[in-house]
Amino acid sequence: xxxxxxxxxxxxxxxxxxxxxxxxxxxxxxxxxxxxxxxxxxxxxxxxxxxxxxxxxxxxxxxxxxxxxxxxxxxxxxxxxxxxxxxxxxxxxxxxxxxxxxxxxxxxxxxxxxxxxxxxxxxxxxxxxxxxxxxxxxxxxxxxxxxxxxxxxxxxxxxxxxxxxxxxxxxxxxxxxxxxxxxxxxxxxxxxxxxxxxxxxxxxxxxxxxxxxxxxxxxxxxxxxxxxxxxxxxxxxxxxxxxxxxxxxxxxxxxxxxxxxxxxxxxxxxxxxxxxxxxxxxxxxxxxxxxxxxxxxxxxxxx
Amino acid sequence: xxxxxxxxxxxxxxxxxxxxxxxxxxxxxxxxxxxxxxxxxxxxxxxxxxxxxxxxxxxxxxxxxxxxxxxxxxxxxxxxxxxxxxxxxxxxxxxxxxxxxxxxxxxxxxxxxxxxxxxxxxxxxxxxxxxxxxxxxxxxxxxxxxxxxxxxxxxxxxxxxxxxxxxxxxxxxxxxxxxxxxxxxxxxxxxxxxxxxxxxxxxxxxxxxxxxxxxxxxxxxxxxxxxxxxxxxxxxxxxxxxxxxxx
Numbered sequence: 001x002x003x004x005x006x007x008x009x010x011x012x013x014x015x016x017x018x019x020x021x022x023x024x025x026x027x028x029x030x031x032x033x034x035x036x037x038x039x040x041x042x043x044x045x046x047x048x049x050x051x052x053x054x055x056x057x058x059x060x061x062x063x064x065x066x067x068x069x070x071x072x073x074x075x076x077x078x079x080x081x082x083x084x085x086x087x088x089x090x091x092x093x094x095x096x097x098x099x100x101x102x103x104x105x106x107x108x109x110x111x112x113x114x115x116x117x118x119x120x121x122x123x124x125x126x127x128x129x130x131x132x133x134x135x136x137x138x139x140x141x142x143x144x145x146x147x148x149x150x151x152x153x154x155x156x157x158x159x160x161x162x163x164x165x166x167x168x169x170x171x172x173x174x175x176x177x178x179x180x181x182x183x184x185x186x187x188x189x190x191x192x193x194x195x196x197x198x199x200x201x202x203x204x205x206x207x208x209x210x211x212x213x214x215x216x217x218x219x220x221x222x223x224x225x226x227x228x229x230x231x232x233x234x235x236x237x238x239x240x241x242x243x244x245x246x247x248x249x250x251x252x253x254x255x256x257x258x259x260x261x262x263x264x265x266x267x268x269x270x271x272x273x274x275x276x277x278x279x280x281x282x283x284x285x286x287x288x289x290x291x292x293x294x295x296x297x298x299x300x301x302x303x
Numbered sequence: 304x305x306x307x308x309x310x311x312x313x314x315x316x317x318x319x320x321x322x323x324x325x326x327x328x329x330x331x332x333x334x335x336x337x338x339x340x341x342x343x344x345x346x347x348x349x350x351x352x353x354x355x356x357x358x359x360x361x362x363x364x365x366x367x368x369x370x371x372x373x374x375x376x377x378x379x380x381x382x383x384x385x386x387x388x389x390x391x392x393x394x395x396x397x398x399x400x401x402x403x404x405x406x407x408x409x410x411x412x413x414x415x416x417x418x419x420x421x422x423x424x425x426x427x428x429x430x431x432x433x434x435x436x437x438x439x440x441x442x443x444x445x446x447x448x449x450x451x452x453x454x455x456x457x458x459x460x461x462x463x464x465x466x467x468x469x470x471x472x473x474x475x476x477x478x479x480x481x482x483x484x485x486x487x488x489x490x491x492x493x494x495x496x497x498x499x500x501x502x503x504x505x506x507x508x509x510x511x512x513x514x515x516x517x518x519x520x521x522x523x524x525x526x527x528x529x530x531x532x533x534x535x536x537x538x539x540x541x542x543x544x545x546x547x548x549x550x
Contacts (some may be wrong), residue, residue: 081386091310
Protein backbone atom coordinates (compact mmCIF):
# COMPACT_ATOMS: atom_id res chain seq x y z
CA UNK A 1 0.00 0.00 0.00
CA UNK A 2 1.78 3.21 -1.12
CA UNK A 3 2.30 5.83 1.56
CA UNK A 4 1.00 9.41 1.09
CA UNK A 5 3.75 12.00 1.26
CA UNK A 6 3.06 14.68 3.84
CA UNK A 7 5.06 17.63 5.05
CA UNK A 8 3.64 19.81 7.79
CA UNK A 9 4.83 23.33 8.56
CA UNK A 10 8.42 22.54 7.66
CA UNK A 11 11.13 25.14 7.81
CA UNK A 12 14.76 24.83 6.78
CA UNK A 13 17.32 27.34 7.89
CA UNK A 14 20.87 27.06 6.60
CA UNK A 15 23.86 28.27 8.61
CA UNK A 16 24.22 32.01 8.31
CA UNK A 17 20.50 32.58 8.87
CA UNK A 18 19.38 31.79 5.29
CA UNK A 19 15.79 30.56 5.35
CA UNK A 20 15.33 28.11 2.47
CA UNK A 21 11.84 26.89 3.44
CA UNK A 22 9.40 28.70 5.65
CA UNK A 23 6.25 26.93 6.82
CA UNK A 24 5.62 24.60 3.87
CA UNK A 25 2.61 22.27 4.05
CA UNK A 26 2.10 19.67 1.35
CA UNK A 27 0.28 16.38 0.94
CA UNK A 28 0.75 14.19 -2.12
CA UNK A 29 -1.51 11.23 -2.69
CA UNK A 30 -0.22 8.00 -4.28
CA UNK A 31 -0.57 8.11 -8.03
CA UNK A 32 0.02 11.85 -8.18
CA UNK A 33 2.71 13.71 -10.14
CA UNK A 34 3.47 17.15 -8.77
CA UNK A 35 5.75 19.78 -10.23
CA UNK A 36 7.63 22.24 -8.07
CA UNK A 37 8.18 25.49 -9.90
CA UNK A 38 9.79 28.69 -8.73
CA UNK A 39 12.74 30.96 -9.34
CA UNK A 40 16.30 29.91 -8.53
CA UNK A 41 16.69 29.91 -4.75
CA UNK A 42 12.95 29.61 -4.11
CA UNK A 43 13.40 26.37 -2.12
CA UNK A 44 12.58 23.64 -4.68
CA UNK A 45 15.79 21.66 -4.28
CA UNK A 46 15.70 22.03 -0.51
CA UNK A 47 12.15 20.65 -0.40
CA UNK A 48 13.21 17.67 -2.54
CA UNK A 49 16.18 17.01 -0.26
CA UNK A 50 13.87 17.04 2.75
CA UNK A 51 11.49 14.60 1.01
CA UNK A 52 14.46 12.37 0.10
CA UNK A 53 15.57 12.27 3.73
CA UNK A 54 18.89 13.87 2.77
CA UNK A 55 18.19 16.96 4.88
CA UNK A 56 16.55 17.23 8.27
CA UNK A 57 14.15 20.21 8.47
CA UNK A 58 14.82 22.76 11.20
CA UNK A 59 11.14 22.61 12.17
CA UNK A 60 8.05 20.69 11.13
CA UNK A 61 7.21 17.08 10.35
CA UNK A 62 7.79 14.93 7.27
CA UNK A 63 6.13 11.65 6.39
CA UNK A 64 7.56 9.79 3.40
CA UNK A 65 8.12 6.15 2.43
CA UNK A 66 11.29 4.55 3.89
CA UNK A 67 14.42 5.94 2.23
CA UNK A 68 15.07 2.76 0.22
CA UNK A 69 11.69 3.24 -1.48
CA UNK A 70 12.64 6.73 -2.58
CA UNK A 71 14.43 7.32 -5.88
CA UNK A 72 16.11 10.70 -5.72
CA UNK A 73 18.05 12.32 -8.54
CA UNK A 74 19.62 15.52 -7.25
CA UNK A 75 20.31 18.46 -9.53
CA UNK A 76 24.01 17.58 -9.92
CA UNK A 77 24.65 14.02 -11.09
CA UNK A 78 26.36 12.15 -8.24
CA UNK A 79 28.57 9.74 -10.20
CA UNK A 80 32.06 8.29 -9.97
CA UNK A 81 33.95 9.48 -13.06
CA UNK A 82 36.37 6.54 -12.90
CA UNK A 83 33.66 3.89 -13.17
CA UNK A 84 31.88 2.92 -16.37
CA UNK A 85 28.12 3.22 -16.73
CA UNK A 86 27.75 -0.58 -16.62
CA UNK A 87 29.92 -0.85 -13.48
CA UNK A 88 27.93 1.91 -11.80
CA UNK A 89 24.62 0.21 -12.58
CA UNK A 90 25.97 -3.19 -11.48
CA UNK A 91 27.18 -1.74 -8.17
CA UNK A 92 23.85 -0.08 -7.45
CA UNK A 93 21.90 -3.17 -8.52
CA UNK A 94 23.75 -5.06 -5.77
CA UNK A 95 23.28 -2.23 -3.24
CA UNK A 96 19.56 -2.10 -4.04
CA UNK A 97 19.41 -5.84 -3.38
CA UNK A 98 18.08 -6.70 -6.82
CA UNK A 99 18.14 -10.49 -7.12
CA UNK A 100 21.32 -11.75 -8.72
CA UNK A 101 19.35 -13.68 -11.37
CA UNK A 102 17.53 -10.52 -12.48
CA UNK A 103 20.50 -8.17 -12.44
CA UNK A 104 21.88 -8.67 -15.92
CA UNK A 105 18.46 -8.35 -17.56
CA UNK A 106 17.58 -5.31 -15.39
CA UNK A 107 20.80 -3.52 -16.32
CA UNK A 108 20.40 -4.38 -20.01
CA UNK A 109 16.83 -3.05 -19.99
CA UNK A 110 17.89 0.13 -18.20
CA UNK A 111 20.84 0.89 -20.47
CA UNK A 112 18.60 0.42 -23.50
CA UNK A 113 15.76 2.51 -22.12
CA UNK A 114 18.01 5.35 -21.02
CA UNK A 115 19.98 5.32 -24.28
CA UNK A 116 23.19 4.21 -22.60
CA UNK A 117 23.75 0.85 -24.30
CA UNK A 118 26.35 2.16 -26.74
CA UNK A 119 28.24 3.91 -23.95
CA UNK A 120 27.88 1.49 -21.01
CA UNK A 121 31.50 0.31 -21.14
CA UNK A 122 33.05 3.79 -21.22
CA UNK A 123 34.15 5.60 -18.06
CA UNK A 124 31.71 8.24 -16.86
CA UNK A 125 34.50 10.83 -17.15
CA UNK A 126 34.16 10.49 -20.95
CA UNK A 127 30.37 11.02 -20.92
CA UNK A 128 28.69 14.16 -22.19
CA UNK A 129 26.46 16.15 -19.81
CA UNK A 130 23.36 14.50 -21.29
CA UNK A 131 24.74 10.97 -20.87
CA UNK A 132 25.69 11.68 -17.27
CA UNK A 133 22.18 12.94 -16.65
CA UNK A 134 20.74 9.77 -18.20
CA UNK A 135 22.88 7.53 -16.00
CA UNK A 136 22.04 9.64 -12.95
CA UNK A 137 18.32 9.21 -13.67
CA UNK A 138 18.69 5.50 -14.45
CA UNK A 139 20.14 5.02 -10.95
CA UNK A 140 17.16 6.80 -9.38
CA UNK A 141 14.86 4.55 -11.41
CA UNK A 142 16.77 1.30 -10.79
CA UNK A 143 14.88 0.08 -7.72
CA UNK A 144 11.43 1.09 -9.05
CA UNK A 145 10.87 3.49 -6.16
CA UNK A 146 7.51 4.27 -4.63
CA UNK A 147 8.43 7.95 -4.45
CA UNK A 148 10.38 9.43 -7.35
CA UNK A 149 12.06 12.79 -6.69
CA UNK A 150 13.69 14.51 -9.65
CA UNK A 151 15.51 17.82 -9.45
CA UNK A 152 15.80 19.54 -12.84
CA UNK A 153 15.75 16.16 -14.62
CA UNK A 154 15.47 17.59 -18.12
CA UNK A 155 18.56 19.80 -17.83
CA UNK A 156 21.21 18.76 -20.41
CA UNK A 157 18.80 16.37 -22.14
CA UNK A 158 17.88 16.24 -25.81
CA UNK A 159 14.18 16.17 -26.83
CA UNK A 160 14.09 12.34 -26.73
CA UNK A 161 15.59 12.40 -23.25
CA UNK A 162 13.05 14.95 -22.08
CA UNK A 163 10.19 12.86 -23.46
CA UNK A 164 11.59 9.82 -21.64
CA UNK A 165 11.54 11.64 -18.30
CA UNK A 166 7.87 12.51 -18.59
CA UNK A 167 7.15 8.97 -19.76
CA UNK A 168 8.88 7.60 -16.63
CA UNK A 169 6.94 9.94 -14.38
CA UNK A 170 3.65 8.85 -15.97
CA UNK A 171 4.67 5.21 -15.64
CA UNK A 172 5.56 5.61 -11.97
CA UNK A 173 2.32 7.38 -11.05
CA UNK A 174 0.34 4.93 -13.21
CA UNK A 175 1.71 2.16 -11.01
CA UNK A 176 0.45 3.93 -7.89
CA UNK A 177 3.70 5.70 -7.03
CA UNK A 178 4.24 9.40 -6.41
CA UNK A 179 6.52 11.69 -8.39
CA UNK A 180 7.75 15.15 -7.49
CA UNK A 181 9.75 17.03 -10.07
CA UNK A 182 11.42 20.41 -9.74
CA UNK A 183 11.68 22.00 -13.15
CA UNK A 184 11.60 25.19 -15.19
CA UNK A 185 10.01 23.36 -18.12
CA UNK A 186 6.59 25.00 -17.66
CA UNK A 187 5.10 23.94 -20.99
CA UNK A 188 5.72 20.27 -20.18
CA UNK A 189 4.49 20.72 -16.62
CA UNK A 190 1.24 22.14 -17.92
CA UNK A 191 0.82 19.11 -20.18
CA UNK A 192 2.09 16.34 -17.90
CA UNK A 193 1.45 17.15 -14.24
CA UNK A 194 -1.85 16.98 -12.43
CA UNK A 195 -0.55 19.33 -9.79
CA UNK A 196 1.73 22.34 -9.62
CA UNK A 197 3.21 23.86 -6.48
CA UNK A 198 4.67 27.34 -6.91
CA UNK A 199 7.38 28.27 -4.43
CA UNK A 200 8.52 31.80 -3.79
CA UNK A 201 11.19 32.61 -1.19
CA UNK A 202 10.63 29.33 0.65
CA UNK A 203 6.84 29.58 0.79
CA UNK A 204 4.09 27.94 -1.22
CA UNK A 205 2.34 30.78 -3.05
CA UNK A 206 0.06 28.60 -5.19
CA UNK A 207 -0.89 24.95 -5.31
CA UNK A 208 -3.32 23.28 -7.67
CA UNK A 209 -4.01 21.80 -11.06
CA UNK A 210 -2.32 23.71 -13.90
CA UNK A 211 -5.68 24.56 -15.45
CA UNK A 212 -6.88 26.10 -12.17
CA UNK A 213 -3.70 28.11 -11.72
CA UNK A 214 -4.02 29.46 -15.25
CA UNK A 215 -7.67 30.34 -14.70
CA UNK A 216 -6.99 32.04 -11.38
CA UNK A 217 -3.72 33.77 -12.06
CA UNK A 218 -3.05 34.10 -15.80
CA UNK A 219 -5.50 36.86 -16.65
CA UNK A 220 -5.28 37.79 -20.33
CA UNK A 221 -2.99 40.76 -20.54
CA UNK A 222 -2.34 43.51 -22.98
CA UNK A 223 1.01 45.24 -22.51
CA UNK A 224 1.35 48.68 -24.08
CA UNK A 225 4.88 50.03 -24.53
CA UNK A 226 5.04 53.84 -24.35
CA UNK A 227 7.41 56.06 -26.29
CA UNK A 228 8.79 57.43 -23.03
CA UNK A 229 8.54 56.47 -19.33
CA UNK A 230 5.38 57.74 -17.65
CA UNK A 231 5.19 59.15 -14.14
CA UNK A 232 2.55 57.74 -11.74
CA UNK A 233 -0.78 59.11 -12.94
CA UNK A 234 -3.89 58.15 -10.95
CA UNK A 235 -6.25 59.93 -13.32
CA UNK A 236 -4.87 58.09 -16.34
CA UNK A 237 -5.06 54.76 -14.52
CA UNK A 238 -8.71 55.39 -13.61
CA UNK A 239 -9.60 56.40 -17.16
CA UNK A 240 -8.02 53.24 -18.56
CA UNK A 241 -9.73 51.04 -15.93
CA UNK A 242 -13.07 52.62 -16.83
CA UNK A 243 -12.91 51.19 -20.38
CA UNK A 244 -15.45 48.41 -20.77
CA UNK A 245 -13.62 45.03 -20.78
CA UNK A 246 -10.58 46.23 -18.81
CA UNK A 247 -10.39 44.70 -15.30
CA UNK A 248 -7.11 46.03 -14.02
CA UNK A 249 -4.35 48.48 -14.91
CA UNK A 250 -0.74 48.71 -13.78
CA UNK A 251 1.41 51.60 -14.94
CA UNK A 252 5.15 51.28 -14.47
CA UNK A 253 8.08 52.85 -16.32
CA UNK A 254 7.42 52.84 -20.02
CA UNK A 255 4.81 50.05 -19.86
CA UNK A 256 1.10 49.82 -19.11
CA UNK A 257 -0.20 46.32 -18.32
CA UNK A 258 -3.95 45.86 -18.66
CA UNK A 259 -5.98 42.79 -17.59
CA UNK A 260 -8.43 42.34 -20.40
CA UNK A 261 -10.00 39.59 -22.44
CA UNK A 262 -11.33 42.12 -24.95
CA UNK A 263 -8.01 42.32 -26.81
CA UNK A 264 -8.20 44.15 -30.14
CA UNK A 265 -11.77 45.35 -29.44
CA UNK A 266 -10.55 47.81 -26.80
CA UNK A 267 -7.14 48.49 -28.32
CA UNK A 268 -8.20 51.68 -30.14
CA UNK A 269 -9.90 53.09 -27.03
CA UNK A 270 -6.77 52.43 -24.94
CA UNK A 271 -4.50 54.10 -27.47
CA UNK A 272 -6.87 57.08 -27.60
CA UNK A 273 -6.91 57.49 -23.81
CA UNK A 274 -3.11 57.31 -23.70
CA UNK A 275 -2.79 59.80 -26.56
CA UNK A 276 -5.18 62.11 -24.71
CA UNK A 277 -2.80 62.02 -21.75
CA UNK A 278 0.12 62.88 -24.03
CA UNK A 279 1.64 59.42 -24.35
CA UNK A 280 2.80 57.98 -27.63
CA UNK A 281 2.34 54.21 -28.05
CA UNK A 282 5.36 52.44 -29.53
CA UNK A 283 4.20 48.80 -29.36
CA UNK A 284 1.41 46.56 -28.13
CA UNK A 285 1.76 42.89 -27.21
CA UNK A 286 -0.58 40.37 -25.63
CA UNK A 287 0.53 38.43 -22.52
CA UNK A 288 0.44 34.65 -22.23
CA UNK A 289 -2.65 32.82 -20.97
CA UNK A 290 -0.83 29.69 -19.87
CA UNK A 291 1.06 28.32 -16.88
CA UNK A 292 4.04 30.52 -17.67
CA UNK A 293 1.71 33.55 -17.60
CA UNK A 294 0.31 32.43 -14.22
CA UNK A 295 3.81 31.79 -12.91
CA UNK A 296 5.10 35.21 -13.94
CA UNK A 297 2.04 36.81 -12.41
CA UNK A 298 2.38 34.87 -9.14
CA UNK A 299 6.05 35.68 -8.78
CA UNK A 300 5.63 39.32 -9.75
CA UNK A 301 7.75 38.91 -12.88
CA UNK A 302 4.99 40.00 -15.27
CA UNK A 303 5.81 43.68 -14.92
CA UNK B 304 28.12 -10.97 1.21
CA UNK B 305 26.81 -9.84 -2.14
CA UNK B 306 26.89 -6.15 -1.15
CA UNK B 307 30.27 -6.52 0.52
CA UNK B 308 31.69 -8.17 -2.60
CA UNK B 309 30.20 -5.48 -4.91
CA UNK B 310 31.94 -2.73 -2.92
CA UNK B 311 35.19 -4.75 -2.71
CA UNK B 312 35.12 -5.13 -6.51
CA UNK B 313 34.63 -1.40 -6.96
CA UNK B 314 37.56 -0.64 -4.61
CA UNK B 315 39.82 -3.03 -6.55
CA UNK B 316 38.72 -1.77 -9.95
CA UNK B 317 39.48 1.81 -8.91
CA UNK B 318 42.89 0.83 -7.51
CA UNK B 319 43.82 -0.99 -10.73
CA UNK B 320 42.92 2.09 -12.76
CA UNK B 321 45.60 4.05 -10.94
CA UNK B 322 48.73 2.09 -11.83
CA UNK B 323 50.96 5.02 -10.92
CA UNK B 324 49.61 5.18 -7.37
CA UNK B 325 49.75 1.38 -7.11
CA UNK B 326 53.35 1.14 -8.25
CA UNK B 327 54.41 4.08 -6.08
CA UNK B 328 52.93 2.30 -3.07
CA UNK B 329 55.25 -0.64 -3.87
CA UNK B 330 58.32 1.45 -4.61
CA UNK B 331 57.98 3.62 -1.51
CA UNK B 332 58.42 0.80 1.07
CA UNK B 333 61.46 -0.54 -0.78
CA UNK B 334 62.93 2.94 -0.81
CA UNK B 335 62.40 3.09 2.93
CA UNK B 336 64.04 -0.30 3.29
CA UNK B 337 67.12 0.85 1.41
CA UNK B 338 67.31 4.20 3.19
CA UNK B 339 66.86 2.73 6.67
CA UNK B 340 69.29 0.02 5.67
CA UNK B 341 71.97 2.60 4.86
CA UNK B 342 71.16 4.54 8.02
CA UNK B 343 71.25 1.65 10.52
CA UNK B 344 73.80 -0.65 8.87
CA UNK B 345 76.68 0.92 10.79
CA UNK B 346 74.87 1.19 14.14
CA UNK B 347 75.63 -1.60 16.62
CA UNK B 348 72.07 -3.01 16.62
CA UNK B 349 71.45 -6.23 18.53
CA UNK B 350 69.41 -8.03 15.88
CA UNK B 351 70.18 -11.64 16.82
CA UNK B 352 72.61 -14.12 15.36
CA UNK B 353 73.47 -13.82 11.65
CA UNK B 354 70.60 -11.41 10.91
CA UNK B 355 71.28 -8.55 8.52
CA UNK B 356 69.46 -5.27 8.99
CA UNK B 357 67.68 -5.79 5.65
CA UNK B 358 66.30 -9.12 6.90
CA UNK B 359 65.36 -7.63 10.26
CA UNK B 360 63.58 -4.62 8.81
CA UNK B 361 61.70 -6.39 5.98
CA UNK B 362 58.75 -7.51 8.19
CA UNK B 363 58.61 -3.94 9.50
CA UNK B 364 58.56 -2.61 5.94
CA UNK B 365 55.69 -4.99 5.07
CA UNK B 366 53.74 -3.68 8.05
CA UNK B 367 54.61 -0.10 7.02
CA UNK B 368 53.13 -0.78 3.58
CA UNK B 369 49.87 -1.59 5.30
CA UNK B 370 50.21 1.32 7.76
CA UNK B 371 50.68 3.96 5.06
CA UNK B 372 48.23 2.35 2.65
CA UNK B 373 45.42 2.04 5.22
CA UNK B 374 45.76 5.60 6.34
CA UNK B 375 45.14 6.63 2.71
CA UNK B 376 41.73 4.85 2.73
CA UNK B 377 40.08 8.07 3.83
CA UNK B 378 41.39 9.98 0.80
CA UNK B 379 39.21 7.90 -1.55
CA UNK B 380 36.30 8.34 0.82
CA UNK B 381 36.70 12.12 0.70
CA UNK B 382 36.58 12.01 -3.12
CA UNK B 383 33.35 10.01 -2.89
CA UNK B 384 31.92 12.45 -0.34
CA UNK B 385 32.76 15.42 -2.54
CA UNK B 386 31.10 13.90 -5.63
CA UNK B 387 28.14 12.83 -3.38
CA UNK B 388 28.66 9.28 -4.69
CA UNK B 389 29.12 8.04 -1.13
CA UNK B 390 25.85 9.65 0.03
CA UNK B 391 24.15 8.05 -2.97
CA UNK B 392 25.43 4.60 -1.97
CA UNK B 393 24.23 5.14 1.59
CA UNK B 394 20.74 6.03 0.33
CA UNK B 395 20.23 2.52 -1.12
CA UNK B 396 18.68 -0.54 0.52
CA UNK B 397 22.16 -1.71 1.62
CA UNK B 398 23.03 -1.37 5.32
CA UNK B 399 25.60 1.42 5.60
CA UNK B 400 28.10 -0.60 7.76
CA UNK B 401 28.21 -3.15 4.91
CA UNK B 402 29.17 -0.42 2.45
CA UNK B 403 31.92 0.91 4.69
CA UNK B 404 32.94 -2.67 5.53
CA UNK B 405 33.19 -3.49 1.83
CA UNK B 406 35.41 -0.50 1.21
CA UNK B 407 37.72 -1.32 4.12
CA UNK B 408 37.76 -5.03 3.17
CA UNK B 409 38.70 -4.11 -0.41
CA UNK B 410 41.53 -1.90 0.81
CA UNK B 411 42.70 -4.56 3.29
CA UNK B 412 42.87 -7.30 0.65
CA UNK B 413 44.75 -4.99 -1.70
CA UNK B 414 47.23 -4.04 1.05
CA UNK B 415 47.83 -7.67 2.02
CA UNK B 416 48.66 -8.39 -1.60
CA UNK B 417 50.95 -5.35 -1.72
CA UNK B 418 52.68 -6.50 1.48
CA UNK B 419 53.34 -9.90 -0.13
CA UNK B 420 54.79 -8.21 -3.23
CA UNK B 421 56.99 -5.98 -1.05
CA UNK B 422 58.13 -9.09 0.82
CA UNK B 423 59.16 -10.81 -2.43
CA UNK B 424 60.89 -7.67 -3.71
CA UNK B 425 62.66 -7.35 -0.35
CA UNK B 426 63.99 -10.89 -0.68
CA UNK B 427 65.05 -10.09 -4.25
CA UNK B 428 67.18 -7.17 -3.02
CA UNK B 429 68.98 -9.14 -0.35
CA UNK B 430 66.85 -9.92 2.71
CA UNK B 431 67.09 -13.50 3.95
CA UNK B 432 64.10 -15.24 5.54
CA UNK B 433 63.81 -18.13 7.97
CA UNK B 434 60.07 -18.85 7.69
CA UNK B 435 58.02 -20.63 10.32
CA UNK B 436 54.80 -21.90 8.74
CA UNK B 437 52.96 -22.39 12.06
CA UNK B 438 53.18 -18.66 12.79
CA UNK B 439 52.04 -17.52 9.34
CA UNK B 440 48.28 -17.59 10.04
CA UNK B 441 48.71 -15.35 13.09
CA UNK B 442 50.91 -13.02 11.04
CA UNK B 443 48.40 -12.66 8.19
CA UNK B 444 45.51 -12.18 10.63
CA UNK B 445 47.49 -9.60 12.60
CA UNK B 446 48.32 -7.71 9.43
CA UNK B 447 44.67 -7.82 8.28
CA UNK B 448 43.34 -6.64 11.66
CA UNK B 449 45.91 -3.86 11.73
CA UNK B 450 44.81 -2.79 8.22
CA UNK B 451 41.13 -2.84 9.27
CA UNK B 452 41.91 -0.76 12.38
CA UNK B 453 43.90 1.87 10.47
CA UNK B 454 41.44 1.88 7.56
CA UNK B 455 38.57 2.44 10.00
CA UNK B 456 40.44 5.24 11.75
CA UNK B 457 41.23 6.88 8.42
CA UNK B 458 37.58 6.56 7.34
CA UNK B 459 36.43 8.00 10.66
CA UNK B 460 38.65 11.07 10.16
CA UNK B 461 37.45 11.43 6.55
CA UNK B 462 33.78 11.22 7.54
CA UNK B 463 34.23 13.77 10.32
CA UNK B 464 36.62 16.23 8.66
CA UNK B 465 35.60 15.81 4.98
CA UNK B 466 38.68 17.58 3.65
CA UNK B 467 41.84 16.24 2.00
CA UNK B 468 43.92 18.62 4.12
CA UNK B 469 42.67 16.95 7.31
CA UNK B 470 43.73 13.59 5.90
CA UNK B 471 47.25 14.87 5.26
CA UNK B 472 47.49 16.06 8.88
CA UNK B 473 46.13 12.71 10.05
CA UNK B 474 48.72 10.75 8.10
CA UNK B 475 51.55 12.63 9.78
CA UNK B 476 49.95 12.83 13.20
CA UNK B 477 49.15 9.11 13.43
CA UNK B 478 51.60 7.29 11.15
CA UNK B 479 54.86 8.84 12.26
CA UNK B 480 54.36 8.41 16.03
CA UNK B 481 53.08 4.85 15.42
CA UNK B 482 56.13 4.04 13.33
CA UNK B 483 58.79 5.54 15.58
CA UNK B 484 57.33 4.10 18.79
CA UNK B 485 57.25 0.56 17.36
CA UNK B 486 59.77 -2.20 16.76
CA UNK B 487 59.41 -1.86 12.98
CA UNK B 488 62.84 -0.25 12.58
CA UNK B 489 64.79 -1.13 15.76
CA UNK B 490 64.41 -3.88 18.38
CA UNK B 491 62.75 -2.83 21.65
CA UNK B 492 65.68 -4.05 23.76
CA UNK B 493 67.71 -1.14 22.40
CA UNK B 494 65.08 1.48 23.12
CA UNK B 495 65.00 3.63 26.27
CA UNK B 496 62.71 2.02 28.89
CA UNK B 497 59.90 4.52 28.42
CA UNK B 498 59.90 4.03 24.63
CA UNK B 499 60.06 0.24 25.00
CA UNK B 500 57.00 0.44 27.27
CA UNK B 501 55.09 2.37 24.61
CA UNK B 502 56.34 0.04 21.87
CA UNK B 503 55.03 -2.97 23.81
CA UNK B 504 51.42 -1.73 23.49
CA UNK B 505 51.79 -0.23 20.02
CA UNK B 506 49.55 -2.15 17.56
CA UNK B 507 52.25 -1.82 14.91
CA UNK B 508 54.69 -3.64 17.24
CA UNK B 509 52.18 -6.46 17.76
CA UNK B 510 51.84 -6.79 13.98
CA UNK B 511 55.57 -6.57 13.24
CA UNK B 512 56.44 -9.10 15.97
CA UNK B 513 53.89 -11.53 14.52
CA UNK B 514 55.45 -11.05 11.08
CA UNK B 515 58.98 -11.59 12.45
CA UNK B 516 57.82 -14.82 14.10
CA UNK B 517 56.48 -16.05 10.76
CA UNK B 518 59.26 -14.80 8.50
CA UNK B 519 62.37 -14.94 10.72
CA UNK B 520 61.36 -17.59 13.28
CA UNK B 521 61.82 -15.04 16.05
CA UNK B 522 60.09 -15.56 19.40
CA UNK B 523 56.67 -13.89 19.66
CA UNK B 524 53.82 -13.75 22.19
CA UNK B 525 51.06 -16.37 22.00
CA UNK B 526 48.67 -15.77 19.05
CA UNK B 527 45.80 -14.62 21.27
CA UNK B 528 48.01 -12.05 23.02
CA UNK B 529 48.65 -10.55 19.57
CA UNK B 530 45.26 -11.03 17.93
CA UNK B 531 42.82 -10.15 20.71
CA UNK B 532 44.06 -6.55 21.25
CA UNK B 533 44.25 -6.00 17.48
CA UNK B 534 40.73 -7.40 16.99
CA UNK B 535 39.35 -5.23 19.80
CA UNK B 536 41.04 -2.15 18.34
CA UNK B 537 39.74 -2.92 14.82
CA UNK B 538 36.20 -3.54 16.13
CA UNK B 539 36.20 -0.34 18.21
CA UNK B 540 37.47 1.86 15.38
CA UNK B 541 35.14 0.26 12.82
CA UNK B 542 32.22 0.84 15.22
CA UNK B 543 33.16 4.50 15.61
CA UNK B 544 33.49 4.91 11.83
CA UNK B 545 30.02 3.36 11.38
CA UNK B 546 28.60 5.83 13.88
CA UNK B 547 30.11 8.66 11.85
CA UNK B 548 28.13 7.43 8.81
CA UNK B 549 24.90 8.71 10.33
CA UNK B 550 23.94 12.07 8.81
